[in-house]
Amino acid sequence: MKLWGGRFTGEQNELMKQFNDSFKFDRRLYAVDIQGSQAYASALHAVGLLSAQELASLRSGLHIIKDEFDTGKFERNFGDEDIHTAVERRLTELIGDAAGKLHTGRSRNDQVALDMRLYCMNEISKTVSLLETLQHSLIAQAEANLSFMMPGFTHLQPAQPILFSHWMMSFFWMFERDRARLNDALKRTAVSPLGAGALAGSPFGIDREKIAAELGMAAIFMNSMDAVSDRDFVAEFLFTLSMIAVHISHLAEDIVLFSNPAFKYLQIGEAFSTGSSLMPQKRNPDAMELARGKTGRVISSLFNVLIVLKGLPSTYNKDLQEDKQALFDSVDTTEMVLSIIAGVINSIEVFPENMLAQLTEEMLATDIADYLVEHGVPFREAHQKVGEVIKFAEEKDISLSEIPVSALNHISSKFDADVHKIFDFMRAISKKDSVGGTAPQAVKKQIEMAKEKLGM
Amino acid sequence: MKLWGGRFTGEQNELMKQFNDSFKFDRRLYAVDIQGSQAYASALHAVGLLSAQELASLRSGLHIIKDEFDTGKFERNFGDEDIHTAVERRLTELIGDAAGKLHTGRSRNDQVALDMRLYCMNEISKTVSLLETLQHSLIAQAEANLSFMMPGFTHLQPAQPILFSHWMMSFFWMFERDRARLNDALKRTAVSPLGAGALAGSPFGIDREKIAAELGMAAIFMNSMDAVSDRDFVAEFLFTLSMIAVHISHLAEDIVLFSNPAFKYLQIGEAFSTGSSLMPQKRNPDAMELARGKTGRVISSLFNVLIVLKGLPSTYNKDLQEDKQALFDSVDTTEMVLSIIAGVINSIEVFPENMLAQLTEEMLATDIADYLVEHGVPFREAHQKVGEVIKFAEEKDISLSEIPVSALNHISSKFDADVHKIFDFMRAISKKDSVGGTAPQAVKKQIEMAKEKLGM
Amino acid sequence: MKLWGGRFTGEQNELMKQFNDSFKFDRRLYAVDIQGSQAYASALHAVGLLSAQELASLRSGLHIIKDEFDTGKFERNFGDEDIHTAVERRLTELIGDAAGKLHTGRSRNDQVALDMRLYCMNEISKTVSLLETLQHSLIAQAEANLSFMMPGFTHLQPAQPILFSHWMMSFFWMFERDRARLNDALKRTAVSPLGAGALAGSPFGIDREKIAAELGMAAIFMNSMDAVSDRDFVAEFLFTLSMIAVHISHLAEDIVLFSNPAFKYLQIGEAFSTGSSLMPQKRNPDAMELARGKTGRVISSLFNVLIVLKGLPSTYNKDLQEDKQALFDSVDTTEMVLSIIAGVINSIEVFPENMLAQLTEEMLATDIADYLVEHGVPFREAHQKVGEVIKFAEEKDISLSEIPVSALNHISSKFDADVHKIFDFMRAISKKDSVGGTAPQAVKKQIEMAKEKLGM
């Protein structure tokens, strides 16, 4: 069965059928397609286009079809070019002519727009929930390793000592922004296009707001032409997934680095590692590398959709069918990655002694400058002076704390015996105690706020 | 003057200086850089790191520098590698040592993050306002040409008759979503990173919330490492600009098409057209083609930033300097395009007779099916029947309205003499009168709601 | 069976197994994987690492496995994480211990690099051949409709009359460049990485050139670290596919346009069109719209791979596994699209009378200017004069050929009675007779050269 054969005389080309066939990937929309049809049937009944009996028959037929899909029993027919056709065809088999009334005033243009929106609403919620699980893991690791010190890098060069927990929590906030973006995207997704018809609107006076409410959508479209062609919500969802992917790639990069024996700050569980077919000693952080690699997949799906949309004329064009696979793939990928990464974070073993071993006195250079600032030296001058201190230590091949005060005084008279208290990494860390800083108290506060965000 | 020379012994490579030089493009941040420094100076004063006199001196010096930039009198020095260095260098010249205190506890890492955020806050507002101007133009054209009928296309094939004003308003809602996205992005942009230092936080107890409030920012960062590396807001702004570009590309495609003499539904003003260097008769819709072409530029800027971010390790890496030119270019491009397009829309001359001439009875095929539906035929069957009607007319080479009712009755007994009332385009349009439909009443309602959105 | 379990104590996480599993998509490499192993077995035998009997056993085992895959009988085992593991596992079942010798000095790193190269070599050839088929179709249509005149557009505005065949042939040359690019890409693809091992090279003195020759590869890698990480050839193949996609998108845009009834220059066969589920009259050029939409898919696959590669450290990283699905999808897509488009071109029905009806005298404006040039007027002045001629005709609301010579003489004294010979479209076309021009003779010449390129 085709929904449109009436005016055609010839047959469709065999290859064209395959080319045009979207059932192979849009079948995953069956539940939302049926959900939309249930709501539309009610609306048709409300305006008298379906009798109570026809409505009951449709409802029950749709219910059966959903069951068939749920249990893997739905059998595709040769002519089912998409999920909408397949459902209508099967419905006709099950309940006869009444099935043919379901498409009254409805086009596949508004139908597929609805299906995609319902699908996205579901997947946005699922993604939010997976992000929360990952955020829980991050908090748990931060709490379990709250006070371990490690080098903080900028430009991948040692910068200042920080807490391991502070590093771990930095990712919490990235994912927190991702959650916020998803929730914003949801608002623009939960808008009902039903009643837009092919492009011009419905002549049957159906109650668009009521359908929307029934489907859990907060709003309806204000322009039928826009309704059938708007794919902003697909792009916006893909953008939020792209940002998640970018954040995952940061986390992956850090973990891959810190797993190298030159650092060995941590190790991910064997359960998430693999070995080598050639080299017997290998234990590779494959989970994180793969997750990092999949950034390309997600970002390029966003671009796929943007390219498809670029330069199209108004309303529905068949190009829009190309919004699906990119989205499905990125949703599946992200959901898998988020689950894996939560597992990886839980599996991390931390080696605080290795982190500690890489803290060096040079990383306290800013603290020496701050010391001078506290003694009245303008920061820029203090910075310059400490540069000289470092050069001095390098020339003498001694550590900073080994420089005698007298030698320091040749550089600045402000140095005093108490300068040596600076060479205490935890002291340096503890001083960064304003909101968002790396001091233990500040990190505890941070974790509290994080828990609040999750309603913990 | 360099801000970091102390520990170096050699000279920087000449080419490296050029490579590293960001002043040539980040100088446009001068006003926000100075705004940030003013706020930071207050904060330093509040914790006693600046005396009242030093604060006054800094304030006045910063004020002078802003004036110099405003009036084009600021002179760059050879060593000014970025806007931050340039301002601090000049400040030192103007007020001496106190200038060196401004960087206390502040790094260029948190400083540039702040500058970029303040810049984006300003440009988001500007973009919102330009969108509103364009939306006003769309409404004005829709109102001025409210009842003109034109063919509505799907797949660029004639589908159903619609109103010109309905077509024009369809773009209003795209830009309305863009405004909403910009406002959502703003929330995540107006977050203050000041006090994050290089990566670890501030040891000087400055009041981060107060600075944020002074800068019109609703929130502060909760993690200093995240604060210095987060560029989500740049990507998110670029994404919203990309969606605007995609919407402009749709509008451009339609207008370029409708300007072709085969349609000649409309013509954009000469003021936005150009001619040919070879062909004297040409009048090309260049403004729209260029606007469509610039979609590539904006989308690829988003992509640029996402690629830069992909796979970076934690905190600041120099790669992040590459967030600026892509953003600046896309902001400039979008602001220019929006201004131009508003002008183009205002300049449009409409040729309703040409639109009318392309309405054909075939575009009422759905109405014939709806007629059968109203006479009790299930839609799917009705659709099939109308397919046969069309085939019949094609074979006889007559128009649909010329088919005698007797002939129609061979196809379906439900056809009656009143079938001929269908062949009235305005009737077909007027029936699509539910919210968002193309009926004149519905479009009027739509315009009212649009005006409400703009606070008109 | 895992190829690397020896040093591990724990179990791999279940989800991780799925995440890591590439067999579901790399199984399509089975034939080339086995081809590579056959060649490698010979090389191992040549250096005495396999006895003649072991070689025979391996050969025969590999042959059986290929048969199993070919006939769909290969059964995956639970632990088969990729095609390489699956083949080795099955080989062990079939021939016992000797199977374990096949991996001597070989890593999956060089193995998969080889597989991907052999795969690309095959698919490049296939793509070249599909391009040729399409080029044949273009030539056939050009020849069948050689002398039909149509408007040529620039900026989608009428520019100059051209031949339909000239338009059609313009696509021939785009695809000709694509063929050339594919052949260039092939050179850099047919380079053997076997013998690179995991990254450091082979300690067993195998003859790398001989293996390469046996596999039809013209060259071998000069650096083992480069050999295992180079994915340039994947990106380059995807780039050539992207250019094909862009060319298809041009063709699609033209055909979709020219199928609109405002033009109706041509119509694609019903076999490649579809109808509407709502509007019974519709006949949409879906094949071309879908083909245009798929441009996004192919271009974004290229970017997927480039993003994956960006910023990776040396040699093999697991991220590289992400080169496959993007490539496979784009190869499949392009091969399908090329087949479809060849069919579409063959199916095109041309309406020369509609093209002719849209030729207007204004499109001869350049010819009038050329007339003045031939009478000694510098072109720039002639162009200006013809601008005035057009304005005059517009003001008087007459056609250009209706302007009396006397009136023309007010604009330029060079106009003479013979100016009216200009208003002959075929004359204008025939004058563009240098190589590459639209004159019938030039197009015939062009077709001859095209046939030569195809060896016709």
Add this chain to the structure above:
Amino acid sequence: MKLWGGRFTGEQNELMKQFNDSFKFDRRLYAVDIQGSQAYASALHAVGLLSAQELASLRSGLHIIKDEFDTGKFERNFGDEDIHTAVERRLTELIGDAAGKLHTGRSRNDQVALDMRLYCMNEISKTVSLLETLQHSLIAQAEANLSFMMPGFTHLQPAQPILFSHWMMSFFWMFERDRARLNDALKRTAVSPLGAGALAGSPFGIDREKIAAELGMAAIFMNSMDAVSDRDFVAEFLFTLSMIAVHISHLAEDIVLFSNPAFKYLQIGEAFSTGSSLMPQKRNPDAMELARGKTGRVISSLFNVLIVLKGLPSTYNKDLQEDKQALFDSVDTTEMVLSIIAGVINSIEVFPENMLAQLTEEMLATDIADYLVEHGVPFREAHQKVGEVIKFAEEKDISLSEIPVSALNHISSKFDADVHKIFDFMRAISKKDSVGGTAPQAVKKQIEMAKEKLGM
């Protein structure tokens, strides 16, 4: 002066002038624009459209204009909307009416296509030459540090010992492929579009081959419509630049990593490093980070052009003006990056003792397996056995070489006293002596071949 004002009555919008203005960026094409005009003038003379005197006058005028640009004396006029207009306007001022003859049969459509091709031809050559310089630097460093051993990583985990020079040379071959790609791209760039006119070809019988030869172009276009719209060469050049950028990003990633004190295998010169405004001790590898960041810029330029091209109808559309800035920016960026990186490579200081210190016996695990292979154990079994050996050493907390042979024999009876010869890193390296391997002899051979490629 505008080249097309004749038929227009109104004024162009002021903002539209800015929008349409390409002189601000296409002025860089002046030399190639004039070069093209010189060649075209000759061709016009050859067919009698220019007298000898006019030709001389044109030649001399063009020469003067080139001088004015070269010396920075060219003054832009208000109406110069692009480089072509500017040159023709100035030419008119200099030599009067004859200037107006230069555009005979030429459109800006074929003119700008030619300019862009000549520009690309020059820049391709320049890029090839910069690549060679960088390749020389790589060879020099490899030779200077030929025999230093370092850990080779896969998955960023220690894999096998390699030579530093082998690592360095791996980049040579990436850039060698880039050179080959550039030379292939050149073939498709050096094709002359002159004579295509606006789209239909030239009516004046000019000798297209001769012009091409005069301009150093090997071929001419075979279809005028294709000639004016083909931008494949821009995309192809940008693709080759993208691959260069990807290769640079690999090199940058390695160098940034190896500069971290946890590795400290090398250090780039101070001349290419920068410090921190806050942390006095910092010395950051900024050059490499920036170079890595700029990958985003180059790849996205390619993407920009592909998006612009997607979905355009035939021949010239104004969108094509958007091919320029993306290309110019990426050419400038790449040329700058290549120069910088060559300098960085030259400046590298190597710390062989740090590399050596990170070689561990586990990295010889494959060699132990190879030992068993040489004693007749199938590789897969050997691999498994060595896994057990490693586990044994880990449990006993001893190094591999400390395991007594008796203990090894519990795992495999094939182990003998001579097993200890394996624990010699240089021995392991030296065994990988087939072509492309890391053995000193193989690397020497590799360097020889590299020099041959460069004609050294």
